[in-house]
Amino acid sequence: MAEPVEYRPRPTPTEPSAYEELDRLVQTLHEQGLLRLANDLASANKGIVEILVRGLTTPGAQNALQNLGAAAMVLGRVPPGTFYRVADAARLALERLTESSPDHPAPGVRGAYRLLNDDDAWRTLGPLVEALGVFGRAMSRPPPERPITEYSGKESEA
Known part of the structure; x- marks a missing residue:
C-alpha cells in the first residue's frame, strides 16, 4: 500500500509582504x-x-538644540487645554493691544479711586499678581547646570 502524501496548502496572504511595503x-x-x-x-x-x-558642532547650534529640547520637555508637562487657554489669552491680549489707541485718556484721581473699589478688576489682577510672584521666585533660582537631569532625575552629559 502507498504512503499518504503529506500536503499542506499555503495560506492566502492577507497583508502585504515586506518587499511590497518597501x-x-x-x-x-x-x-x-x-x-x-x-x-x-x-x-x-x-x-x-x-x-x-x-x-x-558649533556651540551656538548645540545651545539651540538643547534649548529646543528643554522647551519640549517643559511643554510636555503642560496639558493641551491649559496651553491652548494661555495661547488664546495671549492672542486676545495682543489683539487688544493693537486695537487700543495711544490717545487713551488717563483715568485721573477719581478714575483710579473707582478702580480701587472695582471688584472685577481685583478678581482679574489678583491671580495676575500671584502669577508674577511665582514667576519672579522661579527666575531668582540659579539655572540648573544640567536641565535634563533636573527634569528627569537621570544623569546626563547634556
Whole structure:
C-alpha cells in the first residue's frame, strides 16, 4: 500500500509582504520628491555634508538644540487645554493691544479711586499678581547646570 502524501496548502496572504511595503515606500518617496532630494544631496558632494556637520558642532547650534529640547520637555508637562487657554489669552491680549489707541485718556484721581473699589478688576489682577510672584521666585533660582537631569532625575552629559 502507498504512503499518504503529506500536503499542506499555503495560506492566502492577507497583508502585504515586506518587499511590497518597501516598494510602496520607495514609490511614495519618489512621488513626493523626497527620493530625488536625497539623491541630489548624496550625489552633490561631500561639501554640503561638511557644512552641515560643521554648523551643528558649533556651540551656538548645540545651545539651540538643547534649548529646543528643554522647551519640549517643559511643554510636555503642560496639558493641551491649559496651553491652548494661555495661547488664546495671549492672542486676545495682543489683539487688544493693537486695537487700543495711544490717545487713551488717563483715568485721573477719581478714575483710579473707582478702580480701587472695582471688584472685577481685583478678581482679574489678583491671580495676575500671584502669577508674577511665582514667576519672579522661579527666575531668582540659579539655572540648573544640567536641565535634563533636573527634569528627569537621570544623569546626563547634556
